[in-house]
Amino acid sequence: MRKLANRFYMGLVFLFLYIPIFVLIANSFNASKSRTVWTGFTFDWYRKLFHNETILKSLLNTLIIALIASVLATLLGTLAAIGIYNMKKFTRNLVINITYLPIINPEIVTGVSLMLLFVALKIELGYVTLILAHVTFCVPYVILNVLPKLRQMDNNLYEAALDLGCTPPMAFRKVVIPEIMPGIMTGFLMSITYSIDDFVISYFTHGATSQTLPITIFSMTRRKVSPEVNALSALLFVAILVIMIIMNVSEMRKLPSDQRRRAAKAEKKGGRA
Amino acid sequence: MTKLRSRLAAGPYMAWMIIFMIVPLLLIAVFAFTTTAPFDRDGNRLEEEEAALIMEEELAEWEENEVPLEERESAVVEKTVFTVQNILEVNKYMPTMLNSIWMALVATVICLVIAYPLAFMISRMHFVSQKMMLMLVMLPMWMNFLLRTYAWMTLLERNGLINRFFGLFGMGPFEMINTQGAVILGMIYNYLPFMILPLYSVMTKIDNTTIEAAQDLGASRLSVMLRVVVPLSVPGITSGITAVFIPSVSTGIISRMLGGGTNMLIGDLIDLQFLGNAYNPNLGSAISLVLMVFILLCMSITNAFDEDKEGGMLL
Numbered sequence: 001m002r003k004l005a006n007r008f009y010m011g012l013v014f015l016f017l018y019i020p021i022f023v024l025i026a027n028s029f030n031a032s033k034s035r036t037v038w039t040g041f042t043f044d045w046y047r048k049l050f051h052n053e054t055i056l057k058s059l060l061n062t063l064i065i066a067l068i069a070s071v072l073a074t075l076l077g078t079l080a081a082i083g084i085y086n087m088k089k090f091t092r093n094l095v096i097n098i099t100y101l102p103i104i105n106p107e108i109v110t111g112v113s114l115m116l117l118f119v120a121l122k123i124e125l126g127y128v129t130l131i132l133a134h135v136t137f138c139v140p141y142v143i144l145n146v147l148p149k150l151r152q153m154d155n156n157l158y159e160a161a162l163d164l165g166c167t168p169p170m171a172f173r174k175v176v177i178p179e180i181m182p183g184i185m186t187g188f189l190m191s192i193t194y195s196i197d198d199f200v201i202s203y204f205t206h207g208a209t210s211q212t213l214p215i216t217i218f219s220m221t222r223r224k225v226s227p228e229v230n231a232l233s234a235l236l237f238v239a240i241l242v243i244m245i246i247m248n249v250s251e252m253r254k255l256p257s258d259q260r261r262r263a264a265k266a267e268k269k270g271g272r273a
Numbered sequence: 274m275t276k277l278r279s280r281l282a283a284g285p286y287m288a289w290m291i292i293f294m295i296v297p298l299l300l301i302a303v304f305a306f307t308t309t310a311p312f313d314r315d316g317n318r319l320e321e322e323e324a325a326l327i328m329e330e331e332l333a334e335w336e337e338n339e340v341p342l343e344e345r346e347s348a349v350v351e352k353t354v355f356t357v358q359n360i361l362e363v364n365k366y367m368p369t370m371l372n373s374i375w376m377a378l379v380a381t382v383i384c385l386v387i388a389y390p391l392a393f394m395i396s397r398m399h400f401v402s403q404k405m406m407l408m409l410v411m412l413p414m415w416m417n418f419l420l421r422t423y424a425w426m427t428l429l430e431r432n433g434l435i436n437r438f439f440g441l442f443g444m445g446p447f448e449m450i451n452t453q454g455a456v457i458l459g460m461i462y463n464y465l466p467f468m469i470l471p472l473y474s475v476m477t478k479i480d481n482t483t484i485e486a487a488q489d490l491g492a493s494r495l496s497v498m499l500r501v502v503v504p505l506s507v508p509g510i511t512s513g514i515t516a517v518f519i520p521s522v523s524t525g526i527i528s529r530m531l532g533g534g535t536n537m538l539i540g541d542l543i544d545l546q547f548l549g550n551a552y553n554p555n556l557g558s559a560i561s562l563v564l565m566v567f568i569l570l571c572m573s574i575t576n577a578f579d580e581d582k583e584g585g586m587l588l
Binding site: 016084085095098102104109200203237252 | 279280281282283284285286287289290292293294295296297298300301304387390391394395401404406408409410411412413415416417418419420421422423424425426427428434462465466519520522523525526530540543544547548554557558561564565568569572
């Protein structure tokens, strides 16, 4: 009985989370422009979406900016993490606290402050400012992902490599980099995600021709009826779903099978609580 | 030697941090405490009316003598001066700010109430199901929040799906979009996963044997919850609250999409001063500064509750 009530509650919450998305997807196949009357099945909105220059161009902008900004942020952040790791305690804490600032600060404040900076420096708002802004809010995620990996690393490994005849750069490349690679990758992936998804900061730092996808979506939702947005949402949802499933499956595979079994057993034992 | 050299690796980032993180925030502070005022060429401050009069006369004179544009040199120059006027003016927007804080608080509390049982249920599930459920929680979060909010526009409209549903039973139509409730709903919908995830990550560390021990010692289901689970999940609660409250209190877009401009929030105010009709970056900076200080204060309060500093990390 209690289990049933639990199931029901979870079902309700997930219904709340998913109904809006399913309505969007259903509407993307609706022949009618009205969002509430179903008049027939159509692929028209998808066809229109792929012929919509503005959307395609902003999609390209988004991807290019995300890629450049994430690569820059990953390089800058990884180097920074190594430097910070070797700093004296006081400076290290100071730098880490400042690094947290863009994460804690409301996005709108970061956006506005960067806009003030670009205007003061007389840099024309456009691709350059977007990339600078995106690197700025992505770097902290790289640093905060790489730092723990450096802390977990056994320092003796690096020294052992030196003793065995590695030059410092070589030891760095062969020992340190592989050790912190998972952190670098997570930081890079987080940067790409945040960069693609960002609206608020881009909104304050973009120029007239450098619209990113979220900005285009925003201007489309201003014009009440735009069924192409539905089609776009549906495509993005499916893309995200596929990525998530692949990530989860590969993560499951990575767990050695006996560990999985042990975890399952432990679960079962305690599952009655 | 190597230690010193590796410290230099942070050099480029330090420069970046100063230029793109510290200087912009200083600029906000500078803008918040300054304004432009007219001065004459000798450096004496002029009254606004006085300056306007001089400029009018100048213009008439230039027009009369057909002075070319590049030779026109005004006797009035704009200079930046220190002022607390902007900060004082923020007071005028106090109702909007309090409204924002109130709505964000309501959204945060509702998120906590919805998320707490859910996170606990997920944390007691089978290992593989836990992963599945987490994926289901995170999936909507990966969609752009504009699209998620847009979805609610469709549902809440006057002749939207929810009203049509009520219509089947002869009820409504209800006025749902462009209300305060719609904005709060938008906040809850967008930020609910931010509450579920930190709660879950703390609760999953609570061992079942701890709960069983409490039960064996005669605790009722309620007192197991109140005296074992809740105290152990405090770090998750505090980080969940900050993760929902901060974006809720500073959002401007949700209110614009679901509130129809009737429910201004702090975010809308700032936006208006920088990119909107009310263009006044000085006032906008003052509001931003107040918002920033407010949020840092909130953070330090929740941090004080949080004994275990690394508990329930979301970021």
